[in-house]
Amino acid sequence: MSIEKVAKIAGVSAATVSRVLNDQHIVKPATRDKVLAAIAQCNYQPNLLARQLRTSRSRMLLVLVSNITNPFCSLVVRGIEEEAERHGYHILLCNSESNPTRESAYLSLLRGKVVDGVITMDAVSCLPGLTDMIGDFPWVQCGEGDPEFRASSVTIDNSQAASAGVYHLAAKNRQRIALINSDMRYLYSQQREQGYRKALTELGFEYCKIEYVEELDYTAGAKAMEKLLQNAPKPDAVFAISDVIAGGAMSVLHQQGLHIPNDIAVLGFDGVPFGEVTTPPLSTIVQPMHQFGIRSVQLLINKIKHPQLDDSHEILEWQLIERGST
Amino acid sequence: MSIEKVAKIAGVSAATVSRVLNDQHIVKPATRDKVLAAIAQCNYQPNLLARQLRTSRSRMLLVLVSNITNPFCSLVVRGIEEEAERHGYHILLCNSESNPTRESAYLSLLRGKVVDGVITMDAVSCLPGLTDMIGDFPWVQCGEGDPEFRASSVTIDNSQAASAGVYHLAAKNRQRIALINSDMRYLYSQQREQGYRKALTELGFEYCKIEYVEELDYTAGAKAMEKLLQNAPKPDAVFAISDVIAGGAMSVLHQQGLHIPNDIAVLGFDGVPFGEVTTPPLSTIVQPMHQFGIRSVQLLINKIKHPQLDDSHEILEWQLIERGST
DNA sequence: CTGAAAGCGCTTACAG
DNA sequence: CTGAAAGCGCTTACAG
Numbered sequence: 089m090s091i092e093k094v095a096k097i098a099g100v101s102a103a104t105v106s107r108v109l110n111d112q113h114i115v116k117p118a119t120r121d122k123v124l125a126a127i128a129q130c131n132y133q134p135n136l137l138a139r140q141l142r143t144s145r146s147r148m149l150l151v152l153v154s155n156i157t158n159p160f161c162s163l164v165v166r167g168i169e170e171e172a173e174r175h176g177y178h179i180l181l182c183n184s185e186s187n188p189t190r191e192s193a194y195l196s197l198l199r200g201k202v203v204d205g206v207i208t209m210d211a212v213s214c215l216p217g218l219t220d221m222i223g224d225f226p227w228v229q230c231g232e233g234d235p236e237f238r239a240s241s242v243t244i245d246n247s248q249a250a251s252a253g254v255y256h257l258a259a260k261n262r263q264r265i266a267l268i269n270s271d272m273r274y275l276y277s278q279q280r281e282q283g284y285r286k287a288l289t290e291l292g293f294e295y296c297k298i299e300y301v302e303e304l305d306y307t308a309g310a311k312a313m314e315k316l317l318q319n320a321p322k323p324d325a326v327f328a329i330s331d332v333i334a335g336g337a338m339s340v341l342h343q344q345g346l347h348i349p350n351d352i353a354v355l356g357f358d359g360v361p362f363g364e365v366t367t368p369p370l371s372t373i374v375q376p377m378h379q380f381g382i383r384s385v386q387l388l389i390n391k392i393k394h395p396q397l398d399d400s401h402e403i404l405e406w407q408l409i410e411r412g413s414t
Numbered sequence: 415m416s417i418e419k420v421a422k423i424a425g426v427s428a429a430t431v432s433r434v435l436n437d438q439h440i441v442k443p444a445t446r447d448k449v450l451a452a453i454a455q456c457n458y459q460p461n462l463l464a465r466q467l468r469t470s471r472s473r474m475l476l477v478l479v480s481n482i483t484n485p486f487c488s489l490v491v492r493g494i495e496e497e498a499e500r501h502g503y504h505i506l507l508c509n510s511e512s513n514p515t516r517e518s519a520y521l522s523l524l525r526g527k528v529v530d531g532v533i534t535m536d537a538v539s540c541l542p543g544l545t546d547m548i549g550d551f552p553w554v555q556c557g558e559g560d561p562e563f564r565a566s567s568v569t570i571d572n573s574q575a576a577s578a579g580v581y582h583l584a585a586k587n588r589q590r591i592a593l594i595n596s597d598m599r600y601l602y603s604q605q606r607e608q609g610y611r612k613a614l615t616e617l618g619f620e621y622c623k624i625e626y627v628e629e630l631d632y633t634a635g636a637k638a639m640e641k642l643l644q645n646a647p648k649p650d651a652v653f654a655i656s657d658v659i660a661g662g663a664m665s666v667l668h669q670q671g672l673h674i675p676n677d678i679a680v681l682g683f684d685g686v687p688f689g690e691v692t693t694p695p696l697s698t699i700v701q702p703m704h705q706f707g708i709r710s711v712q713l714l715i716n717k718i719k720h721p722q723l724d725d726s727h728e729i730l731e732w733q734l735i736e737r738g739s740t
Numbered sequence: 741c742t743g744a745a746a747g748c749g750c751t752t753a754c755a756g
Numbered sequence: 757c758t759g760a761a762a763g764c765g766c767t768t769a770c771a772g
Contacts, residue, residue, distance in 0.1 A: 090749055101759045106751055116757055136526030137472065138749035141463040141764050148506075156491055157687075162482045169509045173516055178523065180474075181507035183495045190499055197504065200462030201765095306691045339691035361483075365632045365665035367693045416765055427743045432767055442741055464765035467748050527749095 089132050098126035109134055140201070147177050149388060150194060150203040154210040156183040158304050158332060159360040160377060161209060164230060167381020168207060175389050177204075184210050188218065195221040205388045208232075208239075211273045226391040230384040231375070232275050233401050240387045240399040242380050244406040246276045249373050250283030250327075252408055253355050254291070256371075257325040260414055262353055264295035266323035268312045268333050270304055280329060280357070297323060301333060309336025317344065324352055325414070331356035331363045331372055338366055338413070353414040359407075368412025376404045415458050424452035435460055466527070473503050475714060476520060476529040480536040482509040484630050484658060485686040486703060487535060490556060493707020494533060501715050503530075510536050514544065521547040531714045534558075534565075537599045552717040556710040557701070558601050559727055566713045566725040568706050570732040572602045575699050576609030576653075578734055579681050580617070582697075583651040586740055588679055590621035592649035594638045594659050596630055606655060606683075623649060627659060635662025643670065650678055651740070657682035657689045657698055664692055664739070679740040685733075694738025702730045 091109075095102045100119060107115050108123040115123075126132075140146045149172055153161045169179050180203055182194035191210070195218060197203045205226030212218045219237060233241030257265050267284050270277050281298065288296050299316050301308035309328060313336065316323055328334035334356035338348060346352055348368055356363055359374030383402055391397055417435075421428045426445060433441050434449040441449075452458075466472045475498055479487045495505050506529055508520035517536070521544060523529045531552030538544045545563060559567025583591050593610050596603050607624065614622050625642050627634035635654060639662065642649055654660035660682035664674060672678055674694055682689055685700025709728055717723055 091751095092749080102749090103751080103759060103761095104757090107758090110751085114757060119757080133522060133525040135467070135749050136523065136528045137463055137467040138764090139751075141461070141467055141766085142749080142751045144764075146463065156482070156488045157485065159483065159485070162488055165482055165507075166509055169507075173519070178520065179507055181491075181495075181505055183492055193499070194504065196459060197462065199459040202462045202504075306687050310691070335688065335691045339693070339695075342693045361632050362661065362688060365636070365661045367665070367668045369665075417767095418765080428765090429743060429745095429767080430741090433742085436767080440741060445741080461765050464748090465767075467750085468765080468767045470748075 089130055091132075091134065094123070094126050094130060094132050097130060098122045144201060146202055146204050148180055148203045149177050149385070150180045150182065150197060150206040152182045152184055152191060152194065152206060152208045152210050152212065154184055154186045155304060156181070158330070159362065160231075160330065160332075160358045160375070163360065163377040164209060164381045164384075167378035168385055169381075171382040171385035175385070177385070177389065186210055188215055191215070191218055192221055198222060198225045204392045207384045207388055211271070211275070214273050226388055226395070228384050228388045228391070230380050234275050235401065238399065240391065240401065242383045242387065242402045242404065243276070244375055244404055246279035247283035247286070249357075249406045250280035251287040253327050253357070253373055254284055254287035256408055256410070257327065257353055257355060257414060258287075258291050258293070260325070260349070260353055262325035263293060264297075264321060264323045265293065265325045265327060266295075266297040266299065266316050268299050268301060268309065268316070268326060268328045268337065270301050270329045270333070272300070277329065284327065295321070295323070301329075304330050304332055306332060306336035306339070309333035310340045311336075313337035313340040322352070325355070326352065327355045327357075329357055331358045331360040331370060334370055334372070334413075335362065335366060338370070342367075348413050355414050359409065363411070366413070371411045371414040372409055374407045374409055376406070379404055415456055417458075417460065420449070420452050420456060420458050423456060424449045470527060472528055472530050474506055474529045475503050475711070476506045476508060476523060476532040478508045478510055478517060478520065478532060478534045478536050478538065480510055480512050481630060482507070484656070485688065486557075486656065486658075486684045486701070489686065489703040490535060490707045490710075493704035494711055495707070497708040497711035501711070503711070503715065512536055514541055517541070517544055518547055524548060524551045530718045533710045533714060537597070537601070540599050552714055552721070554710050554714045554717070556706050560601050561727065564725065566717065566727065568709045568713065568728045568730065569602070570701055570730055572605035573609035573612070575683075575732045576606035577613040579653050579683070579699055580610055580613035582734055582736070583653065583679055583681060583740060584613075584617050584619070586651070586675070586679055588651035589619060590623075590647060590649045591619065591651040591653060592621075592623040592625065592642050594625050594627060594635065594642070594652060594654045594663065596627050596655045596659070598626070603655065610653065621647070621649070627655075630656050630658055632658060632662035632665070635659035636666045637662075639663035639666040648678070651681070652678065653681045653683075655683055657684045657686040657696060660696055660698070660739075661688065661692060664696070668693075674739050681740050685735065689737070692739070697734075697736045697738070697740040700733045700735055702732070705730055
């Protein structure tokens with residue numbers, strides 16, 4: 089079923105059908121009604137590929153996440169989808185697992201005109217080949233903002249938030265605050281570590297111990313916690329780079345019979361729902377995940393509509409929520 | 415940059431460039447080399463929309479999930495993406511939140527030729543309008559298999575698994591086994607409830623108490639648990655329809671000072687990673703989530719390639735894992 | 741082995 | 757207000 093056939097049924101030209109389809113009000117009401125009737129009669133739905141090819145607009149957005157399994161990511165994606173829908177856009181999801189081959193396969197959709205722009209939530213910024221692939225296409229980095237790249241960004245002040253986390257723990261009389269950080273490829277990891285070290289210095293604390301994880305999952309958090317408990321003196325607080333990591337750490341502490349927060353305090357990062365149901369509930373630094381998604385889409389669509397626009401870098405507010413674990 | 419320009423640079427016709435692009439081996443090696451050089455020289459990437467329009471194959475799959483935030487969903491999506499990539503397909507994600515408007519917007523992409531087929535993980539089956547939209551397009555239901563519909567499916571035997579759960583709890587000397595079930599729109603909810611009731615009858619248990627949740631999140635699980643504890647006699651075991659629900663329930667039990675499993679046992683469903691880090695670790699019925707994703711894609715692509723094929727209904731194996739909570 | 745031509749199904753100046 | 761025609765960028769019989 090094509091526009092040509094609808095036109096024939098309605099007794100008009102394809103151009104007129106197209107005008108009706110696109111809500112152009114220059115069509116005479118009577119004609120319009122005939123067309124609408126024909127469309128309904130044959131249950132016609134335009135071929136979107138043809139339209140996209142012709143207009144060179146796909147109204148699709150590529151979203152590159154490193155791990156959709158991470159609740160932080162899925163909450164951001166939710167915000168992205170909500171806002172995209174509002175603007176008539178659809179989402180193509182690439183769950184990259186930080187796999188460059190897969191990322192580049194998806195990014196080639198930009199040059200292939202299948203998507204109009206991309207939101208990245210992975211550290212593409214350190215994979216030079218990939219940034220070449222993005223080239224001049226509309227791009228916003230979400231949750232991470234490397235000003236070196238020609239991309240807009242939506243983030244929080246990671247360094248400041250991490251410092252605040254350390255001060256919070258210090259206010260709870262903790263002296264030996266360990267950090268479980270993730271892959272230093274991520275700019276946010278670097279920034280949070282910097283904030284952690286800065287606060288430690290300001291406080292005059294000597295204890296400074298950092299364990300790195302390669303994946304942001306419970307198992308990685310558990311392993312890191314085990315390592316942290318091996319050397320003396322043991323920490324009396326752990327600051328985890330993500331709530332998921334904190335969850336893994338807490339399970340090890342329970343196993344070893346340590347009391348949270350008396351023996352050791354635990355502070356997370358992200359503000360993911362499961363932090364509300366841990367034992368004890370997890371204190372954490374909340375990122376505005378939903379808002380991350382919404383603003384990212386707004387910036388991206390703005391850039392798609394006005395390509396000559398300058399990149400903008402948004403810093404949203406974080407918030408420290410104290411629950412039972414600190 | 416179009417195929418025409420590449421052809422001009424290489425001194426051949428567009429048809430020849432197209433043949434090289436599509437790896438057709440009838441091209442003379444010398445010609446082939448010239449073309450490849452031209453492609454490299456101008457960094458050419460074919461317009462995928464044009465190709466898709468011409469071949470009427472988009473190599474895109476639509477995935478409809480009700481809530482990407484649910485770890486069950488994201489683990490299945492991961493499997494889907496992995497297998498799709500293997501076949502050269504990309505994923506369009508619709509996080510429907512069970513919102514019919516959004517679902518139908520995405521489903522219209524089927525008739526719009528933007529996607530070649532759809533995998534649903536939501537209860538579209540009870541939204542008649544939506545199944546009309548899917549029409550005769552390739553469709554597989556994942557995690558739910560309603561034989562009434564013209565769709566293939568990949569599931570487990572939900573009724574059998576639920577019965578086994580009840581028997582497991584009975585073997586732990588539980589007599590008052592409550593069920594926290596989800597929305598009865600879902601076929602799997604109906605099937606699991608049926609398995610639960612069947613086992614209860616077989617065991618001759620009189621206690622039978624079911625609480626329903628509308629959302630599959632921690633909060634909903636917590637609320638349901640609170641209600642369950644309000645009437646006497648209290649249950650000595652809770653069987654939750656999902657691990658996330660179980661997590662919410664456990665937090666309430668901890669708050670009320672009840673010991674798990676001594677005072678009350680908790681059994682989950684899904685086998686999601688966070689069940690490993692609860693206190694105590696969660697016993698659960700594991701669904702092969704990754705395999706769900708993989709098989710769904712295989713069935714779907716098979717159907718895309720051979721539309722006349724009959725629908726197939728696959729039942730995969732579940733597994734009861736006993737951890738500390740039962 | 742290669743090219744000229746038609747066509748996928750739309751949209752959009754242009755002319756009337 | 758409407759239609760004829762061109763064109764988006766590919767692929768694919770068809771002919772040579």
